[in-house]
Amino acid sequence: MAAETTPLLEAQDLSAFYGRVHALKPTSLTVGEGELVTVLGPNGAGKTTMLRAMTRLTPASGRIFFKGRDITALATHDRARAGIIMVQEGRGLFGQMTVHENLTLGAYTMDASETVEERIASVFTLFPRLKERYEQIASSLSGGEQQMLAIGRALMAKPKLLMLDEPSLGLAPRVASEILETLGQLNRQGLGILLVEQKAPLALRLAKRVYILSLGGIVAELPANEIKSHHDLSRYYLH
Amino acid sequence: MVDMTQLLQSLVNGVGVGLIYGLVGIGFCVIYNASGIVNFAQGVFVMLGGMVCHTLLTRLGLPIYLAAILTIPIVALSGILIEIAVVRPMWNRGAALFAIILATLATQLMIERITILTLGDQPRSFDEFTSGGPLKIGDIAIGYQIFWILGCGALMVGLLWLFFTRTTAGRALRACSQNREAAALLGIPVSRMLMLSFALSAALGAVAGILVTPTQVTAYNVGTPFGVNGFIAAIIGGFGSAAGALAGGVLLGVLQAVAIVMFGAGFKNVAALSVLLLVLFIFPAGIFAGLQGGKAH
Numbered sequence: 382m383a384a385e386t387t388p389l390l391e392a393q394d395l396s397a398f399y400g401r402v403h404a405l406k407p408t409s410l411t412v413g414e415g416e417l418v419t420v421l422g423p424n425g426a427g428k429t430t431m432l433r434a435m436t437r438l439t440p441a442s443g444r445i446f447f448k449g450r451d452i453t454a455l456a457t458h459d460r461a462r463a464g465i466i467m468v469q470e471g472r473g474l475f476g477q478m479t480v481h482e483n484l485t486l487g488a489y490t491m492d493a494s495e496t497v498e499e500r501i502a503s504v505f506t507l508f509p510r511l512k513e514r515y516e517q518i519a520s521s522l523s524g525g526e527q528q529m530l531a532i533g534r535a536l537m538a539k540p541k542l543l544m545l546d547e548p549s550l551g552l553a554p555r556v557a558s559e560i561l562e563t564l565g566q567l568n569r570q571g572l573g574i575l576l577v578e579q580k581a582p583l584a585l586r587l588a589k590r591v592y593i594l595s596l597g598g599i600v601a602e603l604p605a606n607e608i609k610s611h612h613d614l615s616r617y618y619l620h
Numbered sequence: 621m622v623d624m625t626q627l628l629q630s631l632v633n634g635v636g637v638g639l640i641y642g643l644v645g646i647g648f649c650v651i652y653n654a655s656g657i658v659n660f661a662q663g664v665f666v667m668l669g670g671m672v673c674h675t676l677l678t679r680l681g682l683p684i685y686l687a688a689i690l691t692i693p694i695v696a697l698s699g700i701l702i703e704i705a706v707v708r709p710m711w712n713r714g715a716a717l718f719a720i721i722l723a724t725l726a727t728q729l730m731i732e733r734i735t736i737l738t739l740g741d742q743p744r745s746f747d748e749f750t751s752g753g754p755l756k757i758g759d760i761a762i763g764y765q766i767f768w769i770l771g772c773g774a775l776m777v778g779l780l781w782l783f784f785t786r787t788t789a790g791r792a793l794r795a796c797s798q799n800r801e802a803a804a805l806l807g808i809p810v811s812r813m814l815m816l817s818f819a820l821s822a823a824l825g826a827v828a829g830i831l832v833t834p835t836q837v838t839a840y841n842v843g844t845p846f847g848v849n850g851f852i853a854a855i856i857g858g859f860g861s862a863a864g865a866l867a868g869g870v871l872l873g874v875l876q877a878v879a880i881v882m883f884g885a886g887f888k889n890v891a892a893l894s895v896l897l898l899v900l901f902i903f904p905a906g907i908f909a910g911l912q913g914g915k916a917h
Contacts, residue, residue: 383622385872401781411753436805438801438804438805451807456809457801457804457805458804458805458806458807458809458810459807460809461804461805461806461807461819466805466806467805468819469801469802469805473799473801473805474799475794475798475799475803476798476799477798478791478792478794478795478798479734480790484787485791485806486795486806487806489788489792489806489807489808490806490807534806535806538806538807540843
C-alpha cells in the first residue's frame with residue numbers, strides 16, 4: 382500500500398548482510414510527509430538492521446530517496462544533514478558529557494537562523510525534566526531521562542524525519558507511555574516519524590501505517606487501525 | 621652515596637623532559653580517542669618539529685619565534701598528509717585497527733628515510749629561546765629553556781582544555797571518542813574529525829620537538845625514543861586521558877633522571893620499562909584510572 386502523503390522517505394529493495402547472514406532481505410518502505418509509521422517485529426527480525434541500512438551505518442544495497450532526492454550515495458553524516466536523524470537503540474548518548482553538551486552537539490548541523498540556546502529552550506519545554514539535569518553527566522541519568530535526552534538531542538537538529546529504534550525498551554510502562562505520547566505530539570506538529578518497536582499497542586495507536594517485519598523481510602503492510610481485524614497480528618502485537 | 625645536588629639537578633631536568641613525554645603522550649591520546657588508532661608515527665612529529673624549525677632558522681634565517689610559530693602548522697600539515705595518504709584509505713576499507721597501527725609504524729620509518737635524504741643524517745640543535753642563564757638556586761642550575769617547556773606545556777594543556785570543552789569542533793571530537801556512530805548520526809563528519817585529530821596531534825609533537833631541541837639535539841632518528849616514552853607516559857596515565865598522559869610523562873621523566881643518577885645512563889630505559897610493567901601490574905587501566913577506581917577520562 383502506498384503512503385497517501387508525498388513520500389518523505391522511500392527505501393527501495395534495501396538488503397544487508399552480516400557476513401554470510403542475510404540480515405535484511407530486499408525491503409521497500411515509505412514514510413510520507415508528517416506521517417508516523419511504525420515497524421513492528423520480534424527480536425532478530427531485522428528492524429535495527431533496516432534502520433542502520435537507511436542511515437548507512439550498515440552497508441546495504443538498494444536505493445534510498447529523501448524528499449524525492451536520491452541519497453543512496455550519501456554518507457551517514459550527510460544523511461543527517463539532509464534531515465534524517467536516528468535515535469539508536471540504547472540511546473547512543475555521549476555518556477561522559479553533560480546534558481547541555483549532548484544537546485549542543487545535537488545542533489551540530491544547524492544554520493545560523495536560530496541560536497543553540499533557543500533550541501535547547503524548546504527541548505526543555507518538551508522535556509522539563511532535562512532542564513533540572515542540565516549540568517548532569519548523561520550516563521548518570523535514569524533510563525527514561527536518557528531516552529528524553531536522546532530524543533531531545535535528535536530534535537536539536539530540527540529533523541524532517543525522526544527514526545527511533547525501540548525507544549520504550551527497558552523503560553517503565555508509565556515512562557514509555559509518556560515518551561511515546563510526546564512523539565505523537567511531535568508528529569501532530571508535522572514531524573515525520575519512523576518508529577521501530579517490538580510490541581507496542583501505544584505505538585499502533587499513534588501510527589498511521591504499520592509494517593510487520595519478520596525473519597529479515599517485510600511480511601505485511603497495513604493501516605495501523607486495521608491490525609485489530611487480523612487475528613494473528615493483533616494477538617501478537619496488541620496483547 | 622648519591623650526591624643530593626646531583627639528584628635534585630636530575631629531578632629538575634627530569635621534569636622538563638617528562639613534560640615533553642607528556643605532550644607526546646597527549647598526542648597519542650588525541651588520535652586514540654578519536655579513532656582507536658595508536659599512531660606509532662607520533663614520535664616523528666617531535667623529530668619534524670626540531671628539524672623543520674632548525675631548517676627555517678638556518679636556511680631562511682628566520683628569528684626563532686617566527687620559525688617556531690611557522691613550524692607548528694607545517695608539521696600539522698604532515699599529520700594531515702599521514703591521515704589522508706595512509707590512515708584514511710585503510711579506515712575507509714574497514715581495515716583492522718592493528719593493520720592501521722602497523723601502517724603508522726611503517727610511515728615513521730619512511731619519514732625518517734625521507735628526512736635523511738632531504739636534510740641529512742647529522743644531529744643538529746639551536747639556541748635556547750632565552751639567552752643567558754642558567755638560573756642558580758643553590759648549587760642547582762636551571763636552564764631557561766625548562767621554563768619555556770613548563771610555560772608552553774601548561775599553555776598547550778590549557779588551550780587543549782578550551783578546545784575540547786568550549787568549541788564545537790572540540791566537542792565533536794570528544795563525541796567521536798565516545799560514540800562514533802552516534803556522532804555520525806548527528807551529522808558530525810567522523811572522518812574529518814580523524815583528520816583534525818592527526819593535525820592536532822602533530823602540532824603537539826611539533827611543539828614538543830621545538831621546545832626540547834635546544835636542550836639536546838635533534839636528528840632523523842629521535843622520533844623513536846620520544847615516541848616510545850610518550851607512549852609509556854600515555855599508558856601510565858590511562859590511555860586516552862590527556863591529564864593522565866601529562867602526569868605520566870612527568871613521572872616517567874623524573875624516574876628516568878633518578879635512575880641515571882643512581883644506577884648510570886644504561887638504566888634509563890630499564891627504569892622506564894620497569895615502571896611501565898609495574899604500573900600495568902598494579903593498575904591495568906593506568907595509574908590515574910586505577911586511583912579513580914575506573915577508566916580515566
